[in-house]
Amino acid sequence: MDQPDLFGEIIPAGADVAGVDEAGRGPLAGAVYAAAVILDPSRPIAGLADSKALKAQTREALAAEIKAHALSWCIASASVAEIDSMNILRATMLAMQRAVQGLAQAPRVALVDGNQAPHLACTVQTVIKGDAKVPAISAASILAKTARDADLLRLHAEYPQYAFDQHKGYGTALHLSRLREHGPCPEHRRSFAPIKAFGQAA
16 A cells, blocks of 8 residues: 655555665775665564664664565675776666666565665655655665675675774774775775775775
């Protein structure tokens, strides 16, 4: 059943509607991730919310539940090389396209968080703050965030000097201090201004 949002806009819902969201547009390192989720109306998942508002342990538990109960889900990414070659916005749209195209079930409508959306074969509707308002987008937000966090833990194992496990690639004081000490690694986004200041990756 379609449901009006807080501003009276009709937001589609149902077994042919996918929620789409991204994680990792702002960090200075690592791939940008996106996820697409088609929830099963007959198997609602309690506790879905914007991934940023959830504790890590809660996100992980919900991610497992989403993967177990959703009608279809897919997680995709765009690499650092793609981010640097086409810019972060285009790379984010590419990751979203890959996520929707990877769904086992083709959606009739894709609800995308924010005000910018990729070109898709189905109808696309953007929803401002959709990750907090639309369960399918919340689910996509959780899958994208947990997948990216897992990838940053992998990068931490490879490049422990940057403490990726603590800041997940964002431009925190800790991250910037490690960059000043060690310079960038191949997983840093060289097209981003703070990384350009350090020159080429080691």
